[in-house]
Amino acid sequence: MSNLKVFKVRGRDVTEVPGEAVSVEAELQHLIEANMERMLGIRFLATEYRTGRHGGRIDSLGLDENGTPVIVEYKRAKNEAVIVQALSYLCWLQDHHHEFENLVRDKLGEEVAGDVDWSAPRIVCVAGAFTYHETVAVETIPHRIDLVVYRVFGDAVALQLVSATGGTRTSARGKISSSARTGAAAPKSVQQYLDASPRELRELYADLDELLLSHRDVQREPQLHYFSYRRIKNVATVRIQPRNKVLVVNLRLDPDAVDLCDGFTRDLRGLGSLGLQGDVVEVRIASREDLDRAAGLIQRSVETG
Structure with a gap:
Protein backbone atom coordinates (compact mmCIF):
# COMPACT_ATOMS: atom_id res chain seq x y z
CA MET A 1 0.00 0.00 0.00
CA SER A 2 2.99 2.29 -0.56
CA ASN A 3 0.98 4.34 -3.10
CA LEU A 4 -1.60 5.36 -0.48
CA LYS A 5 -0.88 8.75 1.10
CA VAL A 6 -2.88 10.16 4.01
CA PHE A 7 -2.64 13.82 5.04
CA LYS A 8 -4.02 15.71 8.01
CA VAL A 9 -5.45 19.07 6.93
CA ARG A 10 -5.19 22.24 9.03
CA GLY A 11 -6.46 25.20 7.07
CA ARG A 12 -4.34 25.27 3.92
CA ASP A 13 -1.51 23.25 5.43
CA VAL A 14 -1.22 19.47 5.21
CA THR A 15 0.90 17.07 7.21
CA GLU A 16 1.48 13.52 6.03
CA VAL A 17 0.32 10.80 8.42
CA PRO A 18 2.77 7.91 8.10
CA GLY A 19 1.23 4.47 7.69
CA GLU A 20 2.34 1.83 10.18
CA ALA A 21 1.92 -1.86 10.83
CA VAL A 22 0.56 -3.02 14.15
CA SER A 23 3.22 -3.91 16.71
CA VAL A 24 1.66 -7.28 17.51
CA GLU A 25 -0.17 -9.51 15.03
CA ALA A 26 -2.81 -10.36 17.65
CA GLU A 27 -3.87 -6.68 17.78
CA LEU A 28 -4.80 -6.78 14.10
CA GLN A 29 -6.61 -10.11 14.49
CA HIS A 30 -8.65 -8.92 17.47
CA LEU A 31 -9.59 -5.68 15.71
CA ILE A 32 -10.80 -7.43 12.57
CA GLU A 33 -12.59 -10.23 14.42
CA ALA A 34 -14.53 -7.68 16.46
CA ASN A 35 -15.55 -5.84 13.26
CA MET A 36 -15.30 -8.55 10.62
CA GLU A 37 -18.65 -8.00 8.94
CA ARG A 38 -18.13 -4.25 8.61
CA MET A 39 -14.50 -4.53 7.49
CA LEU A 40 -14.52 -7.67 5.32
CA GLY A 41 -18.18 -8.52 4.74
CA ILE A 42 -17.67 -11.78 6.65
CA ARG A 43 -19.73 -13.01 9.60
CA PHE A 44 -17.32 -14.06 12.35
CA LEU A 45 -17.59 -17.64 13.61
CA ALA A 46 -14.48 -18.63 15.57
CA THR A 47 -10.95 -17.60 16.53
CA GLU A 48 -7.84 -19.77 16.88
CA TYR A 49 -9.86 -22.78 15.77
CA ARG A 50 -8.04 -26.06 16.41
CA THR A 51 -7.86 -28.44 13.45
CA GLY A 52 -7.29 -31.56 15.54
CA ARG A 53 -5.05 -34.20 14.00
CA HIS A 54 -4.46 -31.95 11.02
CA GLY A 55 -2.38 -29.73 13.32
CA GLY A 56 -2.41 -25.99 13.93
CA ARG A 57 -5.04 -23.34 14.58
CA ILE A 58 -6.97 -21.34 12.01
CA ASP A 59 -6.70 -17.65 12.92
CA SER A 60 -10.34 -16.85 12.07
CA LEU A 61 -13.25 -18.74 10.56
CA GLY A 62 -16.21 -16.97 9.00
CA LEU A 63 -19.06 -17.06 6.49
CA ASP A 64 -19.24 -14.41 3.79
CA GLU A 65 -22.26 -12.59 2.35
CA ASN A 66 -22.77 -15.29 -0.28
CA GLY A 67 -22.84 -18.10 2.30
CA THR A 68 -19.29 -19.21 1.48
CA PRO A 69 -16.90 -20.56 4.17
CA VAL A 70 -13.89 -18.30 4.72
CA ILE A 71 -10.50 -18.86 6.35
CA VAL A 72 -8.80 -15.62 7.45
CA GLU A 73 -5.07 -15.64 8.23
CA TYR A 74 -2.98 -12.68 9.38
CA LYS A 75 0.72 -11.88 9.17
CA ARG A 76 2.89 -8.92 10.14
CA ALA A 77 6.28 -9.86 8.64
CA LYS A 78 6.97 -10.45 4.95
CA ASN A 79 8.76 -13.73 5.57
CA GLU A 80 5.77 -15.57 7.04
CA ALA A 81 4.37 -18.28 4.75
CA VAL A 82 0.79 -17.20 5.41
CA ILE A 83 -0.57 -18.35 2.02
CA VAL A 84 0.89 -21.85 2.34
CA GLN A 85 -0.45 -22.13 5.88
CA ALA A 86 -3.92 -21.03 4.79
CA LEU A 87 -3.94 -23.59 1.97
CA SER A 88 -3.14 -26.36 4.44
CA TYR A 89 -6.12 -25.27 6.54
CA LEU A 90 -8.28 -25.28 3.42
CA CYS A 91 -7.51 -29.00 3.06
CA TRP A 92 -8.87 -29.50 6.58
CA LEU A 93 -11.98 -27.41 5.86
CA GLN A 94 -12.85 -29.39 2.74
CA ASP A 95 -12.78 -32.61 4.79
CA HIS A 96 -14.84 -31.23 7.68
CA HIS A 97 -18.05 -29.84 6.18
CA HIS A 98 -20.17 -31.23 9.00
CA GLU A 99 -17.99 -29.70 11.73
CA PHE A 100 -18.05 -26.29 10.02
CA GLU A 101 -21.82 -26.41 9.53
CA ASN A 102 -22.28 -27.24 13.22
CA LEU A 103 -20.26 -24.12 14.02
CA VAL A 104 -22.49 -22.05 11.70
CA ARG A 105 -25.58 -23.60 13.26
CA ASP A 106 -24.44 -22.66 16.77
CA LYS A 107 -23.61 -19.06 15.78
CA LEU A 108 -26.08 -18.17 13.03
CA GLY A 109 -28.89 -20.69 13.15
CA GLU A 110 -30.22 -23.75 11.36
CA GLU A 111 -31.41 -21.96 8.23
CA VAL A 112 -28.01 -20.39 7.52
CA ALA A 113 -26.20 -23.68 8.25
CA GLY A 114 -28.40 -25.50 5.76
CA ASP A 115 -27.47 -23.14 2.95
CA VAL A 116 -23.66 -23.07 3.23
CA ASP A 117 -22.14 -22.84 -0.26
CA TRP A 118 -19.27 -25.35 -0.55
CA SER A 119 -18.65 -24.76 -4.26
CA ALA A 120 -15.65 -22.46 -3.67
CA PRO A 121 -14.46 -21.80 -0.08
CA ARG A 122 -12.36 -18.62 0.27
CA ILE A 123 -9.04 -17.73 1.84
CA VAL A 124 -8.41 -14.14 2.96
CA CYS A 125 -4.83 -13.26 3.90
CA VAL A 126 -4.37 -9.93 5.71
CA ALA A 127 -0.87 -8.48 6.00
CA GLY A 128 1.15 -5.29 6.20
CA ALA A 129 2.65 -6.22 2.82
CA PHE A 130 2.97 -9.05 0.32
CA THR A 131 5.97 -9.78 -1.84
CA TYR A 132 5.79 -9.54 -5.62
CA HIS A 133 6.26 -13.31 -5.83
CA GLU A 134 3.30 -13.92 -3.50
CA THR A 135 0.96 -11.79 -5.60
CA VAL A 136 2.06 -13.62 -8.75
CA ALA A 137 1.95 -17.09 -7.18
CA VAL A 138 -1.69 -16.87 -6.10
CA GLU A 139 -2.68 -16.41 -9.75
CA THR A 140 -1.61 -20.03 -10.41
CA ILE A 141 -3.45 -21.54 -7.42
CA PRO A 142 -6.90 -23.01 -8.28
CA HIS A 143 -8.55 -21.68 -5.14
CA ARG A 144 -10.23 -18.40 -4.18
CA ILE A 145 -7.61 -16.30 -2.43
CA ASP A 146 -7.78 -12.61 -1.46
CA LEU A 147 -4.64 -10.73 -0.46
CA VAL A 148 -5.57 -7.71 1.67
CA VAL A 149 -2.99 -5.13 2.78
CA TYR A 150 -3.60 -2.95 5.83
CA ARG A 151 -2.05 0.23 7.21
CA VAL A 152 -2.73 2.08 10.44
CA PHE A 153 -2.89 5.89 10.22
CA GLY A 154 -3.21 7.23 13.74
CA ASP A 155 -6.65 6.06 14.89
CA ALA A 156 -7.71 4.96 11.36
CA VAL A 157 -7.13 1.64 9.59
CA ALA A 158 -7.00 1.35 5.79
CA LEU A 159 -7.58 -1.92 3.90
CA GLN A 160 -6.72 -2.50 0.25
CA LEU A 161 -7.45 -5.57 -1.87
CA VAL A 162 -4.23 -6.13 -3.84
CA SER A 163 -5.10 -9.50 -5.40
CA ALA A 164 -8.23 -11.64 -5.77
CA THR A 165 -8.34 -14.96 -7.61
CA GLY A 166 -11.60 -16.61 -8.61
CA GLY A 167 -10.44 -20.21 -8.28
CA THR A 168 -12.41 -23.18 -9.59
CA ARG A 169 -15.97 -23.81 -8.46
CA THR A 170 -17.48 -27.24 -7.92
CA SER A 171 -21.15 -28.15 -8.04
CA ALA A 172 -21.35 -28.63 -4.25
CA ARG A 173 -23.79 -26.38 -2.42
CA GLY A 174 -24.27 -27.67 1.10
CA LYS A 175 -26.95 -30.26 1.79
CA ILE A 176 -28.95 -32.13 -0.82
CA SER A 177 -31.83 -29.89 -1.83
CA SER A 178 -35.45 -30.93 -1.46
CA SER A 179 -35.83 -30.82 -5.25
CA ALA A 180 -32.96 -33.31 -5.64
CA ARG A 181 -34.44 -35.65 -3.02
CA THR A 182 -37.87 -35.66 -4.68
CA GLY A 183 -36.53 -35.90 -8.20
CA ALA A 184 -37.84 -32.47 -9.14
CA ALA A 185 -35.93 -30.29 -11.57
CA ALA A 186 -33.04 -28.36 -10.02
CA PRO A 187 -33.52 -24.57 -9.78
Missing part, protein backbone atom coordinates in the same frame (compact mmCIF):
# COMPACT_ATOMS: atom_id res chain seq x y z
CA LYS A 188 -32.28 -22.61 -12.76
CA SER A 189 -29.07 -20.66 -12.27
CA VAL A 190 -28.71 -16.94 -12.89
CA GLN A 191 -26.59 -17.76 -15.95
CA GLN A 192 -29.39 -19.93 -17.34
CA TYR A 193 -31.87 -17.12 -16.79
CA LEU A 194 -29.53 -14.74 -18.58
CA ASP A 195 -29.01 -17.13 -21.50
CA ALA A 196 -32.79 -17.49 -21.88
CA SER A 197 -33.39 -13.74 -21.80
CA PRO A 198 -34.36 -11.62 -24.82
CA ARG A 199 -31.42 -10.16 -26.72
CA GLU A 200 -32.19 -6.64 -25.48
CA LEU A 201 -31.97 -7.75 -21.83
CA ARG A 202 -28.71 -9.64 -22.44
CA GLU A 203 -27.24 -6.53 -24.03
CA LEU A 204 -28.46 -4.38 -21.14
CA TYR A 205 -26.81 -6.75 -18.66
CA ALA A 206 -23.58 -6.59 -20.69
CA ASP A 207 -23.64 -2.78 -20.35
CA LEU A 208 -24.30 -3.03 -16.60
CA ASP A 209 -21.53 -5.61 -16.22
CA GLU A 210 -19.10 -3.36 -18.09
CA LEU A 211 -20.01 -0.41 -15.87
CA LEU A 212 -19.48 -2.36 -12.65
CA LEU A 213 -16.20 -3.92 -13.80
CA SER A 214 -14.88 -0.57 -15.02
CA HIS A 215 -14.23 0.31 -11.37
CA ARG A 216 -10.78 -0.65 -10.15
CA ASP A 217 -10.49 -4.10 -8.50
CA VAL A 218 -14.21 -4.99 -8.72
CA GLN A 219 -14.62 -8.74 -9.25
CA ARG A 220 -17.64 -10.55 -10.71
CA GLU A 221 -18.57 -13.89 -9.11
CA PRO A 222 -21.57 -15.93 -10.36
CA GLN A 223 -23.70 -17.38 -7.54
CA LEU A 224 -26.64 -19.72 -7.99
CA HIS A 225 -29.37 -17.05 -7.95
CA TYR A 226 -27.42 -13.88 -8.73
CA PHE A 227 -24.17 -12.35 -9.94
CA SER A 228 -22.19 -10.76 -7.12
CA TYR A 229 -19.74 -7.90 -7.66
CA ARG A 230 -17.25 -7.23 -4.91
CA ARG A 231 -14.12 -5.49 -3.83
CA ILE A 232 -13.26 -6.50 -0.27
CA LYS A 233 -17.03 -6.77 0.34
CA ASN A 234 -19.92 -7.19 -2.08
CA VAL A 235 -20.88 -3.85 -3.61
CA ALA A 236 -23.71 -5.09 -5.82
CA THR A 237 -25.76 -8.16 -6.70
CA VAL A 238 -27.68 -8.62 -9.94
CA ARG A 239 -30.67 -10.90 -10.59
CA ILE A 240 -32.21 -11.51 -14.02
CA GLN A 241 -35.97 -11.43 -14.60
CA PRO A 242 -36.50 -12.40 -18.27
CA ARG A 243 -40.31 -12.44 -18.00
CA ASN A 244 -40.39 -8.84 -16.78
CA LYS A 245 -37.40 -7.88 -18.95
CA VAL A 246 -35.68 -6.26 -15.98
CA LEU A 247 -32.37 -6.44 -14.09
CA VAL A 248 -32.80 -6.30 -10.32
CA VAL A 249 -29.71 -4.68 -8.80
CA ASN A 250 -29.10 -4.50 -5.06
CA LEU A 251 -26.62 -1.88 -3.89
CA ARG A 252 -24.86 -1.26 -0.58
CA LEU A 253 -26.42 2.15 0.12
CA ASP A 254 -28.16 3.90 3.01
CA PRO A 255 -31.79 4.22 1.82
CA ASP A 256 -32.15 7.41 3.86
CA ALA A 257 -29.45 8.99 1.67
CA VAL A 258 -31.19 8.06 -1.60
CA ASP A 259 -34.09 9.86 -3.24
CA LEU A 260 -36.26 6.75 -3.62
CA CYS A 261 -38.59 6.58 -6.61
CA ASP A 262 -41.51 4.12 -6.77
CA GLY A 263 -40.90 1.47 -9.45
CA PHE A 264 -37.22 2.34 -9.78
CA THR A 265 -35.62 2.24 -6.31
CA ARG A 266 -36.73 0.54 -3.09
CA ASP A 267 -35.60 0.35 0.54
CA LEU A 268 -34.78 -3.29 1.37
CA ARG A 269 -34.09 -2.85 5.07
CA GLY A 270 -35.91 -5.56 6.98
CA LEU A 271 -36.90 -7.38 3.79
CA GLY A 272 -33.73 -9.43 3.24
CA SER A 273 -31.29 -9.28 0.38
CA LEU A 274 -29.21 -12.07 -1.14
CA GLY A 275 -25.51 -11.31 -0.92
CA LEU A 276 -25.79 -8.02 0.98
CA GLN A 277 -26.39 -7.27 4.65
CA GLY A 278 -27.53 -4.11 6.41
CA ASP A 279 -28.50 -1.00 4.43
CA VAL A 280 -29.50 -2.03 0.90
CA VAL A 281 -31.28 -0.25 -1.95
CA GLU A 282 -32.87 -2.18 -4.81
CA VAL A 283 -32.72 -0.66 -8.30
CA ARG A 284 -34.80 -2.02 -11.19
CA ILE A 285 -33.18 -1.47 -14.59
CA ALA A 286 -35.25 -2.11 -17.71
CA SER A 287 -33.64 0.23 -20.23
CA ARG A 288 -30.43 2.04 -21.10
CA GLU A 289 -32.03 5.19 -19.68
CA ASP A 290 -32.55 3.40 -16.35
CA LEU A 291 -28.90 2.31 -16.38
CA ASP A 292 -27.74 5.88 -16.99
CA ARG A 293 -30.00 7.02 -14.19
CA ALA A 294 -28.55 4.38 -11.83
CA ALA A 295 -24.88 5.07 -12.66
CA GLY A 296 -24.40 7.52 -9.78
CA LEU A 297 -25.92 5.09 -7.27
CA ILE A 298 -23.69 2.30 -8.57
CA GLN A 299 -20.63 4.56 -8.19
CA ARG A 300 -21.57 5.34 -4.58
CA SER A 301 -22.08 1.67 -3.76
CA VAL A 302 -18.71 0.70 -5.25
CA GLU A 303 -16.99 3.40 -3.22
CA THR A 304 -18.41 1.94 0.01
CA GLY A 305 -16.91 -1.49 -0.77
Whole structure:
Protein backbone atom coordinates (compact mmCIF):
# COMPACT_ATOMS: atom_id res chain seq x y z
CA MET A 1 0.00 0.00 0.00
CA SER A 2 2.99 2.29 -0.56
CA ASN A 3 0.98 4.34 -3.10
CA LEU A 4 -1.60 5.36 -0.48
CA LYS A 5 -0.88 8.75 1.10
CA VAL A 6 -2.88 10.16 4.01
CA PHE A 7 -2.64 13.82 5.04
CA LYS A 8 -4.02 15.71 8.01
CA VAL A 9 -5.45 19.07 6.93
CA ARG A 10 -5.19 22.24 9.03
CA GLY A 11 -6.46 25.20 7.07
CA ARG A 12 -4.34 25.27 3.92
CA ASP A 13 -1.51 23.25 5.43
CA VAL A 14 -1.22 19.47 5.21
CA THR A 15 0.90 17.07 7.21
CA GLU A 16 1.48 13.52 6.03
CA VAL A 17 0.32 10.80 8.42
CA PRO A 18 2.77 7.91 8.10
CA GLY A 19 1.23 4.47 7.69
CA GLU A 20 2.34 1.83 10.18
CA ALA A 21 1.92 -1.86 10.83
CA VAL A 22 0.56 -3.02 14.15
CA SER A 23 3.22 -3.91 16.71
CA VAL A 24 1.66 -7.28 17.51
CA GLU A 25 -0.17 -9.51 15.03
CA ALA A 26 -2.81 -10.36 17.65
CA GLU A 27 -3.87 -6.68 17.78
CA LEU A 28 -4.80 -6.78 14.10
CA GLN A 29 -6.61 -10.11 14.49
CA HIS A 30 -8.65 -8.92 17.47
CA LEU A 31 -9.59 -5.68 15.71
CA ILE A 32 -10.80 -7.43 12.57
CA GLU A 33 -12.59 -10.23 14.42
CA ALA A 34 -14.53 -7.68 16.46
CA ASN A 35 -15.55 -5.84 13.26
CA MET A 36 -15.30 -8.55 10.62
CA GLU A 37 -18.65 -8.00 8.94
CA ARG A 38 -18.13 -4.25 8.61
CA MET A 39 -14.50 -4.53 7.49
CA LEU A 40 -14.52 -7.67 5.32
CA GLY A 41 -18.18 -8.52 4.74
CA ILE A 42 -17.67 -11.78 6.65
CA ARG A 43 -19.73 -13.01 9.60
CA PHE A 44 -17.32 -14.06 12.35
CA LEU A 45 -17.59 -17.64 13.61
CA ALA A 46 -14.48 -18.63 15.57
CA THR A 47 -10.95 -17.60 16.53
CA GLU A 48 -7.84 -19.77 16.88
CA TYR A 49 -9.86 -22.78 15.77
CA ARG A 50 -8.04 -26.06 16.41
CA THR A 51 -7.86 -28.44 13.45
CA GLY A 52 -7.29 -31.56 15.54
CA ARG A 53 -5.05 -34.20 14.00
CA HIS A 54 -4.46 -31.95 11.02
CA GLY A 55 -2.38 -29.73 13.32
CA GLY A 56 -2.41 -25.99 13.93
CA ARG A 57 -5.04 -23.34 14.58
CA ILE A 58 -6.97 -21.34 12.01
CA ASP A 59 -6.70 -17.65 12.92
CA SER A 60 -10.34 -16.85 12.07
CA LEU A 61 -13.25 -18.74 10.56
CA GLY A 62 -16.21 -16.97 9.00
CA LEU A 63 -19.06 -17.06 6.49
CA ASP A 64 -19.24 -14.41 3.79
CA GLU A 65 -22.26 -12.59 2.35
CA ASN A 66 -22.77 -15.29 -0.28
CA GLY A 67 -22.84 -18.10 2.30
CA THR A 68 -19.29 -19.21 1.48
CA PRO A 69 -16.90 -20.56 4.17
CA VAL A 70 -13.89 -18.30 4.72
CA ILE A 71 -10.50 -18.86 6.35
CA VAL A 72 -8.80 -15.62 7.45
CA GLU A 73 -5.07 -15.64 8.23
CA TYR A 74 -2.98 -12.68 9.38
CA LYS A 75 0.72 -11.88 9.17
CA ARG A 76 2.89 -8.92 10.14
CA ALA A 77 6.28 -9.86 8.64
CA LYS A 78 6.97 -10.45 4.95
CA ASN A 79 8.76 -13.73 5.57
CA GLU A 80 5.77 -15.57 7.04
CA ALA A 81 4.37 -18.28 4.75
CA VAL A 82 0.79 -17.20 5.41
CA ILE A 83 -0.57 -18.35 2.02
CA VAL A 84 0.89 -21.85 2.34
CA GLN A 85 -0.45 -22.13 5.88
CA ALA A 86 -3.92 -21.03 4.79
CA LEU A 87 -3.94 -23.59 1.97
CA SER A 88 -3.14 -26.36 4.44
CA TYR A 89 -6.12 -25.27 6.54
CA LEU A 90 -8.28 -25.28 3.42
CA CYS A 91 -7.51 -29.00 3.06
CA TRP A 92 -8.87 -29.50 6.58
CA LEU A 93 -11.98 -27.41 5.86
CA GLN A 94 -12.85 -29.39 2.74
CA ASP A 95 -12.78 -32.61 4.79
CA HIS A 96 -14.84 -31.23 7.68
CA HIS A 97 -18.05 -29.84 6.18
CA HIS A 98 -20.17 -31.23 9.00
CA GLU A 99 -17.99 -29.70 11.73
CA PHE A 100 -18.05 -26.29 10.02
CA GLU A 101 -21.82 -26.41 9.53
CA ASN A 102 -22.28 -27.24 13.22
CA LEU A 103 -20.26 -24.12 14.02
CA VAL A 104 -22.49 -22.05 11.70
CA ARG A 105 -25.58 -23.60 13.26
CA ASP A 106 -24.44 -22.66 16.77
CA LYS A 107 -23.61 -19.06 15.78
CA LEU A 108 -26.08 -18.17 13.03
CA GLY A 109 -28.89 -20.69 13.15
CA GLU A 110 -30.22 -23.75 11.36
CA GLU A 111 -31.41 -21.96 8.23
CA VAL A 112 -28.01 -20.39 7.52
CA ALA A 113 -26.20 -23.68 8.25
CA GLY A 114 -28.40 -25.50 5.76
CA ASP A 115 -27.47 -23.14 2.95
CA VAL A 116 -23.66 -23.07 3.23
CA ASP A 117 -22.14 -22.84 -0.26
CA TRP A 118 -19.27 -25.35 -0.55
CA SER A 119 -18.65 -24.76 -4.26
CA ALA A 120 -15.65 -22.46 -3.67
CA PRO A 121 -14.46 -21.80 -0.08
CA ARG A 122 -12.36 -18.62 0.27
CA ILE A 123 -9.04 -17.73 1.84
CA VAL A 124 -8.41 -14.14 2.96
CA CYS A 125 -4.83 -13.26 3.90
CA VAL A 126 -4.37 -9.93 5.71
CA ALA A 127 -0.87 -8.48 6.00
CA GLY A 128 1.15 -5.29 6.20
CA ALA A 129 2.65 -6.22 2.82
CA PHE A 130 2.97 -9.05 0.32
CA THR A 131 5.97 -9.78 -1.84
CA TYR A 132 5.79 -9.54 -5.62
CA HIS A 133 6.26 -13.31 -5.83
CA GLU A 134 3.30 -13.92 -3.50
CA THR A 135 0.96 -11.79 -5.60
CA VAL A 136 2.06 -13.62 -8.75
CA ALA A 137 1.95 -17.09 -7.18
CA VAL A 138 -1.69 -16.87 -6.10
CA GLU A 139 -2.68 -16.41 -9.75
CA THR A 140 -1.61 -20.03 -10.41
CA ILE A 141 -3.45 -21.54 -7.42
CA PRO A 142 -6.90 -23.01 -8.28
CA HIS A 143 -8.55 -21.68 -5.14
CA ARG A 144 -10.23 -18.40 -4.18
CA ILE A 145 -7.61 -16.30 -2.43
CA ASP A 146 -7.78 -12.61 -1.46
CA LEU A 147 -4.64 -10.73 -0.46
CA VAL A 148 -5.57 -7.71 1.67
CA VAL A 149 -2.99 -5.13 2.78
CA TYR A 150 -3.60 -2.95 5.83
CA ARG A 151 -2.05 0.23 7.21
CA VAL A 152 -2.73 2.08 10.44
CA PHE A 153 -2.89 5.89 10.22
CA GLY A 154 -3.21 7.23 13.74
CA ASP A 155 -6.65 6.06 14.89
CA ALA A 156 -7.71 4.96 11.36
CA VAL A 157 -7.13 1.64 9.59
CA ALA A 158 -7.00 1.35 5.79
CA LEU A 159 -7.58 -1.92 3.90
CA GLN A 160 -6.72 -2.50 0.25
CA LEU A 161 -7.45 -5.57 -1.87
CA VAL A 162 -4.23 -6.13 -3.84
CA SER A 163 -5.10 -9.50 -5.40
CA ALA A 164 -8.23 -11.64 -5.77
CA THR A 165 -8.34 -14.96 -7.61
CA GLY A 166 -11.60 -16.61 -8.61
CA GLY A 167 -10.44 -20.21 -8.28
CA THR A 168 -12.41 -23.18 -9.59
CA ARG A 169 -15.97 -23.81 -8.46
CA THR A 170 -17.48 -27.24 -7.92
CA SER A 171 -21.15 -28.15 -8.04
CA ALA A 172 -21.35 -28.63 -4.25
CA ARG A 173 -23.79 -26.38 -2.42
CA GLY A 174 -24.27 -27.67 1.10
CA LYS A 175 -26.95 -30.26 1.79
CA ILE A 176 -28.95 -32.13 -0.82
CA SER A 177 -31.83 -29.89 -1.83
CA SER A 178 -35.45 -30.93 -1.46
CA SER A 179 -35.83 -30.82 -5.25
CA ALA A 180 -32.96 -33.31 -5.64
CA ARG A 181 -34.44 -35.65 -3.02
CA THR A 182 -37.87 -35.66 -4.68
CA GLY A 183 -36.53 -35.90 -8.20
CA ALA A 184 -37.84 -32.47 -9.14
CA ALA A 185 -35.93 -30.29 -11.57
CA ALA A 186 -33.04 -28.36 -10.02
CA PRO A 187 -33.52 -24.57 -9.78
CA LYS A 188 -32.28 -22.61 -12.76
CA SER A 189 -29.07 -20.66 -12.27
CA VAL A 190 -28.71 -16.94 -12.89
CA GLN A 191 -26.59 -17.76 -15.95
CA GLN A 192 -29.39 -19.93 -17.34
CA TYR A 193 -31.87 -17.12 -16.79
CA LEU A 194 -29.53 -14.74 -18.58
CA ASP A 195 -29.01 -17.13 -21.50
CA ALA A 196 -32.79 -17.49 -21.88
CA SER A 197 -33.39 -13.74 -21.80
CA PRO A 198 -34.36 -11.62 -24.82
CA ARG A 199 -31.42 -10.16 -26.72
CA GLU A 200 -32.19 -6.64 -25.48
CA LEU A 201 -31.97 -7.75 -21.83
CA ARG A 202 -28.71 -9.64 -22.44
CA GLU A 203 -27.24 -6.53 -24.03
CA LEU A 204 -28.46 -4.38 -21.14
CA TYR A 205 -26.81 -6.75 -18.66
CA ALA A 206 -23.58 -6.59 -20.69
CA ASP A 207 -23.64 -2.78 -20.35
CA LEU A 208 -24.30 -3.03 -16.60
CA ASP A 209 -21.53 -5.61 -16.22
CA GLU A 210 -19.10 -3.36 -18.09
CA LEU A 211 -20.01 -0.41 -15.87
CA LEU A 212 -19.48 -2.36 -12.65
CA LEU A 213 -16.20 -3.92 -13.80
CA SER A 214 -14.88 -0.57 -15.02
CA HIS A 215 -14.23 0.31 -11.37
CA ARG A 216 -10.78 -0.65 -10.15
CA ASP A 217 -10.49 -4.10 -8.50
CA VAL A 218 -14.21 -4.99 -8.72
CA GLN A 219 -14.62 -8.74 -9.25
CA ARG A 220 -17.64 -10.55 -10.71
CA GLU A 221 -18.57 -13.89 -9.11
CA PRO A 222 -21.57 -15.93 -10.36
CA GLN A 223 -23.70 -17.38 -7.54
CA LEU A 224 -26.64 -19.72 -7.99
CA HIS A 225 -29.37 -17.05 -7.95
CA TYR A 226 -27.42 -13.88 -8.73
CA PHE A 227 -24.17 -12.35 -9.94
CA SER A 228 -22.19 -10.76 -7.12
CA TYR A 229 -19.74 -7.90 -7.66
CA ARG A 230 -17.25 -7.23 -4.91
CA ARG A 231 -14.12 -5.49 -3.83
CA ILE A 232 -13.26 -6.50 -0.27
CA LYS A 233 -17.03 -6.77 0.34
CA ASN A 234 -19.92 -7.19 -2.08
CA VAL A 235 -20.88 -3.85 -3.61
CA ALA A 236 -23.71 -5.09 -5.82
CA THR A 237 -25.76 -8.16 -6.70
CA VAL A 238 -27.68 -8.62 -9.94
CA ARG A 239 -30.67 -10.90 -10.59
CA ILE A 240 -32.21 -11.51 -14.02
CA GLN A 241 -35.97 -11.43 -14.60
CA PRO A 242 -36.50 -12.40 -18.27
CA ARG A 243 -40.31 -12.44 -18.00
CA ASN A 244 -40.39 -8.84 -16.78
CA LYS A 245 -37.40 -7.88 -18.95
CA VAL A 246 -35.68 -6.26 -15.98
CA LEU A 247 -32.37 -6.44 -14.09
CA VAL A 248 -32.80 -6.30 -10.32
CA VAL A 249 -29.71 -4.68 -8.80
CA ASN A 250 -29.10 -4.50 -5.06
CA LEU A 251 -26.62 -1.88 -3.89
CA ARG A 252 -24.86 -1.26 -0.58
CA LEU A 253 -26.42 2.15 0.12
CA ASP A 254 -28.16 3.90 3.01
CA PRO A 255 -31.79 4.22 1.82
CA ASP A 256 -32.15 7.41 3.86
CA ALA A 257 -29.45 8.99 1.67
CA VAL A 258 -31.19 8.06 -1.60
CA ASP A 259 -34.09 9.86 -3.24
CA LEU A 260 -36.26 6.75 -3.62
CA CYS A 261 -38.59 6.58 -6.61
CA ASP A 262 -41.51 4.12 -6.77
CA GLY A 263 -40.90 1.47 -9.45
CA PHE A 264 -37.22 2.34 -9.78
CA THR A 265 -35.62 2.24 -6.31
CA ARG A 266 -36.73 0.54 -3.09
CA ASP A 267 -35.60 0.35 0.54
CA LEU A 268 -34.78 -3.29 1.37
CA ARG A 269 -34.09 -2.85 5.07
CA GLY A 270 -35.91 -5.56 6.98
CA LEU A 271 -36.90 -7.38 3.79
CA GLY A 272 -33.73 -9.43 3.24
CA SER A 273 -31.29 -9.28 0.38
CA LEU A 274 -29.21 -12.07 -1.14
CA GLY A 275 -25.51 -11.31 -0.92
CA LEU A 276 -25.79 -8.02 0.98
CA GLN A 277 -26.39 -7.27 4.65
CA GLY A 278 -27.53 -4.11 6.41
CA ASP A 279 -28.50 -1.00 4.43
CA VAL A 280 -29.50 -2.03 0.90
CA VAL A 281 -31.28 -0.25 -1.95
CA GLU A 282 -32.87 -2.18 -4.81
CA VAL A 283 -32.72 -0.66 -8.30
CA ARG A 284 -34.80 -2.02 -11.19
CA ILE A 285 -33.18 -1.47 -14.59
CA ALA A 286 -35.25 -2.11 -17.71
CA SER A 287 -33.64 0.23 -20.23
CA ARG A 288 -30.43 2.04 -21.10
CA GLU A 289 -32.03 5.19 -19.68
CA ASP A 290 -32.55 3.40 -16.35
CA LEU A 291 -28.90 2.31 -16.38
CA ASP A 292 -27.74 5.88 -16.99
CA ARG A 293 -30.00 7.02 -14.19
CA ALA A 294 -28.55 4.38 -11.83
CA ALA A 295 -24.88 5.07 -12.66
CA GLY A 296 -24.40 7.52 -9.78
CA LEU A 297 -25.92 5.09 -7.27
CA ILE A 298 -23.69 2.30 -8.57
CA GLN A 299 -20.63 4.56 -8.19
CA ARG A 300 -21.57 5.34 -4.58
CA SER A 301 -22.08 1.67 -3.76
CA VAL A 302 -18.71 0.70 -5.25
CA GLU A 303 -16.99 3.40 -3.22
CA THR A 304 -18.41 1.94 0.01
CA GLY A 305 -16.91 -1.49 -0.77
